[in-house]
Amino acid sequence: MTTEERIQASETRIFKAVFPNTTNHYDTLFGGTAMQLMDEVAFIAATRFARKRVVTVSSDKIDFKRSIPAGTIVELIGRVSQVGNTSMKVNVEIYTEQMYSYEREKAIVGDFTFVAIDEFKKPIQIL
DSSP, rough: OOOHHHHHHHHHEEEEOOOOOOOOBSSBBBBHHHHHHHHHHHHHHHHHHSEEEEEEEEEEEEESOHHHHEEEEEEEEEEEEESSSEEEEEEEEEEEETTSSSOEOOOOOEEEEEEOOOTTTTBBOOO
């Protein structure tokens, strides 16, 4: 399988409903909760690409473009965007969908960097 085929095969999509227990006093999703969900989908995409143990080493420039209100559905999409020797970058986008209409908007975008590690927690080659 080529690197491009592995990137395509590792794309990960997760849907969640935004319930009141995950929102702040403005009835919008907590930023920290959004980041946790983004890290989770990025981890799954990175693992599916590398098929090795991976750990998050950084998150870069997370742009909160729109608030995410309670009562909406969110789709998180994780895609490997760069591959190095031992690390890879995963781009994550969050889209909101209204439950009772077809309205859909991009709400949050960010990048997460992962490193592949061995059983001794030392970096190893991805490819």
